[in-house]
Amino acid sequence: MKRNVVITGGSIFSPVGIGLAANVQSWFQGRSAFTELKPEVGRKVIGRYVGLCSGVDLNRLPDRKVQKVVSRKDLHALACALDAAQNANISSGLVDPERFGMFVGAASTQVSDLSPYLPLVIDSIEGRKISGDSFGSKLMSTVNPMVMLQTLMNNTLCYASIALDIRGVNTNFMDFQSAGMRAVHEAFQSIRNNSADVVLAGGMSGIPDDFHSDAGVRMGYLADTSNINQSPEKILKPYDHKRVGTILSETSAFVILEEESHARKRNAPILGRIFQSSIASDPGFAMSGEVHSRGLKASLRKALRDGENNENKLALLMGYGNGSQTSDRIELSTYVDTLAQDSLSTPLHTCKAVFGESGEAGGVVGLLLALEALKQKTIPAIPNFESTESEFSNLNINSRPTNLQSGRALVTTRSFNGVCCAVSAGVDG
Amino acid sequence: MNQRRVVITGMGIVSPLGNSREQTWSNLLKGQSAAGPISQFPAQSWPTTFACEVRNFKLPTNSVCAEHRSLLNRPTEFGVAAALEAMEDSGIQNTVEESDLGVCIGAGIGAIGPHKLANLLAGMELDEGLPDLPRRLAQSEDNHIVLQNHPGTLAALLSARWNACGPVTTIHTACASSGQSIGHAYLQIRRGDATAVLAGGADSLAGELLLAGFCLIGALSKRNDDPKRASRPFDRERDGFVASEGAAMMILEEREHALKRGAKIYAEVCGYGETESAYRITDLPPNGRGIVEAINNAVRESGLGLDDIHYINAHGTSTELNDRIESLAIRRVFGSRGHKPMVSSTKSEIGHLISAAGAIEAAFCALTIRDGKVPPSINLENSDCGEDIDFVANSMREFPVHAAMSNSIGFGGTNTSIIVKRVE
Numbered sequence: 093m094k095r096n097v098v099i100t101g102g103s104i105f106s107p108v109g110i111g112l113a114a115n116v117q118s119w120f121q122g123r124s125a126f127t128e129l130k131p132e133v134g135r136k137v138i139g140r141y142v143g144l145c146s147g148v149d150l151n152r153l154p155d156r157k158v159q160k161v162v163s164r165k166d167l168h169a170l171a172c173a174l175d176a177a178q179n180a181n182i183s184s185g186l187v188d189p190e191r192f193g194m195f196v197g198a199a200s201t202q203v204s205d206l207s208p209y210l211p212l213v214i215d216s217i218e219g220r221k222i223s224g225d226s227f228g229s230k231l232m233s234t235v236n237p238m239v240m241l242q243t244l245m246n247n248t249l250c251y252a253s254i255a256l257d258i259r260g261v262n263t264n265f266m267d268f269q270s271a272g273m274r275a276v277h278e279a280f281q282s283i284r285n286n287s288a289d290v291v292l293a294g295g296m297s298g299i300p301d302d303f304h305s306d307a308g309v310r311m312g313y314l315a316d317t318s319n320i321n322q323s324p325e326k327i328l329k330p331y332d333h334k335r336v337g338t339i340l341s342e343t344s345a346f347v348i349l350e351e352e353s354h355a356r357k358r359n360a361p362i363l364g365r366i367f368q369s370s371i372a373s374d375p376g377f378a379m380s381g382e383v384h385s386r387g388l389k390a391s392l393r394k395a396l397r398d399g400e401n402n403e404n405k406l407a408l409l410m411g412y413g414n415g416s417q418t419s420d421r422i423e424l425s426t427y428v429d430t431l432a433q434d435s436l437s438t439p440l441h442t443c444k445a446v447f448g449e450s451g452e453a454g455g456v457v458g459l460l461l462a463l464e465a466l467k468q469k470t471i472p473a474i475p476n477f478e479s480t481e482s483e484f485s486n487l488n489i490n491s492r493p494t495n496l497q498s499g500r501a502l503v504t505t506r507s508f509n510g511v512c513c514a515v516s517a518g519v520d521g
Numbered sequence: 522m523n524q525r526r527v528v529i530t531g532m533g534i535v536s537p538l539g540n541s542r543e544q545t546w547s548n549l550l551k552g553q554s555a556a557g558p559i560s561q562f563p564a565q566s567w568p569t570t571f572a573c574e575v576r577n578f579k580l581p582t583n584s585v586c587a588e589h590r591s592l593l594n595r596p597t598e599f600g601v602a603a604a605l606e607a608m609e610d611s612g613i614q615n616t617v618e619e620s621d622l623g624v625c626i627g628a629g630i631g632a633i634g635p636h637k638l639a640n641l642l643a644g645m646e647l648d649e650g651l652p653d654l655p656r657r658l659a660q661s662e663d664n665h666i667v668l669q670n671h672p673g674t675l676a677a678l679l680s681a682r683w684n685a686c687g688p689v690t691t692i693h694t695a696c697a698s699s700g701q702s703i704g705h706a707y708l709q710i711r712r713g714d715a716t717a718v719l720a721g722g723a724d725s726l727a728g729e730l731l732l733a734g735f736c737l738i739g740a741l742s743k744r745n746d747d748p749k750r751a752s753r754p755f756d757r758e759r760d761g762f763v764a765s766e767g768a769a770m771m772i773l774e775e776r777e778h779a780l781k782r783g784a785k786i787y788a789e790v791c792g793y794g795e796t797e798s799a800y801r802i803t804d805l806p807p808n809g810r811g812i813v814e815a816i817n818n819a820v821r822e823s824g825l826g827l828d829d830i831h832y833i834n835a836h837g838t839s840t841e842l843n844d845r846i847e848s849l850a851i852r853r854v855f856g857s858r859g860h861k862p863m864v865s866s867t868k869s870e871i872g873h874l875i876s877a878a879g880a881i882e883a884a885f886c887a888l889t890i891r892d893g894k895v896p897p898s899i900n901l902e903n904s905d906c907g908e909d910i911d912f913v914a915n916s917m918r919e920f921p922v923h924a925a926m927s928n929s930i931g932f933g934g935t936n937t938s939i940i941v942k943r944v945e
Contacts, residue, residue, distance in 0.1 A: 161802070190814060194797065198693070200671050201630050209730060224729060228567030231733055240734030241802055241932075243630055245672070245693045250933035253799040259811065262797040262935055263701050266628060266672040266691040274690070278705075281712060307667050371714070372620065373689035376589075376681025377668075386686050390620055508668070509677035511689050 097283045099517075100360040101180025101348035102460045105172040106447055107143035107341055112179065115447075115457075116464050122475040124446045126324035126339055129305060139305030139314045141324040143341030143448040154255050161238050165199050165342070166247040169296035172344035173252045177292060180348035180360055185257065193261035193288040194253055195278045197271025197295030197452040201243045204301055208239040252292065260288050268507035269412075270371075271295050272345060273455030277369040277513055279349045289354045294346030297451025305340060313416050314338055314449075329476040330413035330442045331420055331489050338414040341448025345456035364463035367500065367516040370394035374510035378419060385426045387512035388504060392430050395502060395514035406438045407499030408471060410462040412506050413442030414449045423506060424484040439490045441465075445475040455505035459515060462501035466519045469496045526791075527710045528944060530717075530784040531611025531772035532884050533603035537573035537765055538871055542606060545871075546888050549896045550917045554749035554870050556763050562729055569741040571748035572726065573765035573872030575599065589678055591665045596629055597675045599768035599877075600723030604679050611772035613717050614683065616782050623687035623715035624679045625706040627699030627722030628672035629876040630731065679719055687715040693876065696836070697931030698722055699769070700879025704793040704937055706773045716778050721770035722877035732764055738803070740840065752873075753900035754837030754866035755844045755912060762838040765872025769881035787887040791924070792823030792940035803932050805842060809850030811936045816854045816928065819938035825924055827860040830940065832895050832913075832925040834882045837866025838873055843930060848906035856909055863920065865898040865913040879929035883939050886925035890943045893921045 103111055107125040108118035118125075126141040148168050150159055159167060177183070212234045216226040241247075246264040253262065261282050265271040272295020279291035298304075308314030315327050315337030329335040355362060372390035374382065396406075409427070413420055427440065443461050444450070450457055465471040473492045480489055500518040505511075532542050537555035539545040548555075555573040564570045580598045584605060593601070608614055613622075668674050673691040680689045688709050692701045699722025706720035726732055735741050742761035744751035752763040779786055796818070798811030805812070820827065836847055848864075855862055867885050874881055889895055894917055901914040924942035 189799065190796070200673075206730065209733070224562035224564050225566040227729060227733070228564055231736060232568055235733070235737060237737040237739075240737050243734065244695060244802070244932060245630060246695060246931070246933040246935070247802070249694070249797070249935070250802050253797045253934055254801070257799050259797050259799050259814070261795050262694075263692050263705065263795070264694050264933075264935075266693050267676075267689070268671070268673050281708075285712065304667060371688045371690075373623075373680055373686050375619070375684045375686055377677050386620075390686065507673075509671075509673045509689070509691075510680060511673075 095284050095286060096352035096365065097280050097349055098352045098355050098365045099347050099363045100350045100355050101176045102346065102363060103172050103175035103179060104345045104457055104460060105145055105148055105168050106343040106450065107145050108446060110147050111175060112460060116461065119443055119446050119461055120472045122446060122472055124325045126448060139309040140317050141327065141339050142300040142305060143339060145342040158251055161241050162247045162251065163205050163242050165296055165298040169248040169344040170251050173248065173292055173294060173346040174255060176346035176348055177256055182348060187290045189257045189259040191260055191289040192258045193282055193291040194249055194258045195263055195275035195291065195293045196249045197265045197267065197275045198245050198248060199296055199298035199452055200245060200266060202298045205243050208236050248296065258292065267511040268509050269451055269454055270505040270507035270511040270513045271452040273505045273513035273515065274371060274511065276347065276456060276459065276515060277371055280366050280369045283349055283351050289351045291349045292346060293349055294456045295452035296344035297342055297453050299342050300340035308340065312418065314340065326476055328415045328445045328448065330415040330444050330474060331424065331480050332477045333479060333481045335415045335417055335420060338416045338444065338449040341450050343447060343450035343453040343457060345453040345460065347456060347460065362520065364517055364519045367518065368395050369515045371511065371513050373512060376510055378506055378508050378510050382422060383425055384429050385422050385506060385512060387510055388423065388426045388506050389430045391512045391514040392504065395516045405499040406435050406502060407496045408462055408465055408501040409438050409440045410458040410501055410503040411440055411442045412504050414444045424480065424487060427487060428484060436486050437488050439471055439494045439496065440487050441471050441490050442474060455503060455513060458503045459517060462503050463517060463519055465496060466501055470494065471496055525711050525713065526776035526789060527707050527773050528776045528779050528789045529771050529787040529887050530774045530779050531607040531613065532787065532887065533606025533610060533770045534881060534884060535575060535578060535599040535603045536767035536871055536881065537575055540578050549867060549870055550894055552870065552897050552899045552916055554899060555872060556748040556751055558748065568736045569743055570745045573763055575766055585678055585682055589681060592669050592674055592678065594669050596723040596725040597678060600675045601678060603721060603768040603770040604719055607719065607770040607772050608683065611784065613772050613774065617716050619684045619686040621687055621716035622683065622685040623689060623709055623718040624676045624685050625690045625702045625718050625720040626676045627692050627702035627876045627880060628675055629724035675723060694935035695931035695933050696875055696878055697929040697935040697937050698876035698879065700927065700929030700937035700939060701795065701935065703880055703883050703939055704795055707790045707793050710773055710775050717772055717774040719770060720773050721768065721880040723768035724874055724876035725766035726764035726875055735764060742839065750900050752839045752869045754839045754869050754898055755848060755904045755906045756901050757903045757905040759839040759841060759844060761840055762868065763872040765874045767874050767881065768877050769884045771884060786944045788890045788941040789944050790939065791942050792819035794818030794938040796936045798934035798936060800934060805846045807846065809846050809853055811934065812847060812850035812930060813853050815936040815938040816850065819940050823940045825942065827855055827858055830862050830924045830926050831920060831922040832889055833862050833864045834886050834925065834927045835864055835866045836928045836930045837868055839868060844906055847930065848910055851910060852907055861911045863895050863911050863913050863918065865896055867896050869899045879927065879937060883927040886927045886941050889922050889925050890941060894919055895922065
């Protein structure tokens, strides 16, 4: 018997709000919150705007000792994951632990996580090398042992599992920007295939710093703001022909996916449902210069095929669109190439003008906002969007608030290493 | 669930016991220890001065395209080399559509290499005070540091190399990473997401910063005067694991597709169990909870009887805690029903490959089935982990193994159990 998968909780922690309601409000208001990186004296930071998530109340974490052993990105993600579970009215003991799973799309260890080693590294330099002897002889007396645990990339998975007594299927994906959606895909498949009844799934991006910002600008991905004389909320122009790149943003987003009869039995709130999810890839890296994304095309087609002719029921396409010149072009080109003629009029939206490039959390943010849009039957305008390249002009990129028909949303992601995900979702009623 | 069956049709290994599958396997069966003084940097004053290191390794030229060479680091070079061997071994190339070929990798913690760090910091005026490391690295204008050190890069390199457009996945759950990559590749084929998946793991712990981390938490053996006897899983005198490096890759393939093209088959992957201990970041539940369930789930899915599973390649890290609790878990599953599979930990010879451990040990299980030879746990002189476990101690044992199990237990609580069986 086919198992239906519903979404019974969700949360977003981002620069524009803490919690789902706050983020939805910011999105509908078109209000971003990019701030300026403070460079060192005498240093010019070329990717100087970022989105920082502030106001996370870490005192709500069940075990405050975890703050000493876990980095900021994991603390935020943990708080967000627990918020999602709370919104779903899930607490430890309410769900059979062995049928409760968790999948995380995690940010990798960051340069700042290595900072406890810095004094020792500097102290050990001899000529142009680190003296292994010097480093080793002082290691145990100089460096806090917790640094090793802080750099583990599955900390969110570990501590959320402990807090909620999650003992079932689980893993930690490292697929760059598609990682969070990858987690949702695996959660959906696990429930569908009867490996779990409830799964906490989502992703988090790390704290942007000037190193990553500068590197991203040099790779042609992030906006080079050194020569842009505009206020930060105007810089990010996803899908617009004048787009200049994206802005990194610190975000976590999680959902609770649940088998429908299990959810109804415990009177869980139902935010929406997932009909299908799929993953496919471009071979290699996303900036490789292909015209279309084979991975995005394949994942779109598969997500639209869930036993029904879903493309006819498509009410919203929540794209990836992060304002990067190459990435947006490839994405738009793929939509034109893949969607049926009458689906091209489906409103195409991206939330990144408000949220920024949310990394591993981006797809899950898009999923939650898509459900909200379907529920309200309206979607806000994409800030800063005026017009796109002429070859994509037949796409309905929503430059103004738009009413939505009843139907489904298709949410897509595409990451640096070519991983593409697509999820078909909807709301009841 | 879809009833598609999954077989292993190719394998490649780069390890401290050899830079190929057969060289590694041959030395493993001989009971050789790969441990020795660290050669990659002067380590005489470190708390632990030895490791298992890959030696005499050179990635063949043109293994990746010119554009991607700058993205390679030590573990990804191992991964690419192992993948080359696996792909050639399987003969899968050009027999499967690009959209049906996936990649699934267990990858380690990315970190900026210490020598690059030193180059950036050299010449700095120390009286400036502590420098801002990110700023220094940014000043290098090196565009590739981020991608080079990201765990997801190896999967991208491999998908580019073989035009894999199916599911491409990178997993990190510490020591369970590549146990999970094999397991998830198996699930992807079972579900119909792919026909074949290049799956495995790569890691390197033999560089300064990563080794330092494990020294700090006291996880490494300090038997500096006798490295070859340091890794001694299940032995009473064990005092920690031995850091290692390398890669193992295998081709998992849908069984009918493999049979149709006349592929050589090592074994069938017939069971996979995955659990979360939900206990502590490094410690294990004292009653083996989590590991027991992973094993039971794998056995249930395999459809095998307990007495069909002749061999267990244990996680067996040579730490006091893991070995004691893992052997308890094995007894709870098998011993309670009167079964006594052979057990060994190949970490005794090859050390702990962390993110690559699960894949290399699953490969050893498949080779055990192929050859009917069970690799030993060396340095096992006096066990305190129970007399009712049949440890294969110190020398190889010949036995026509029907099915073998590989267990992995990771920091953070993820546990995996993979069962492979002979294809009749």
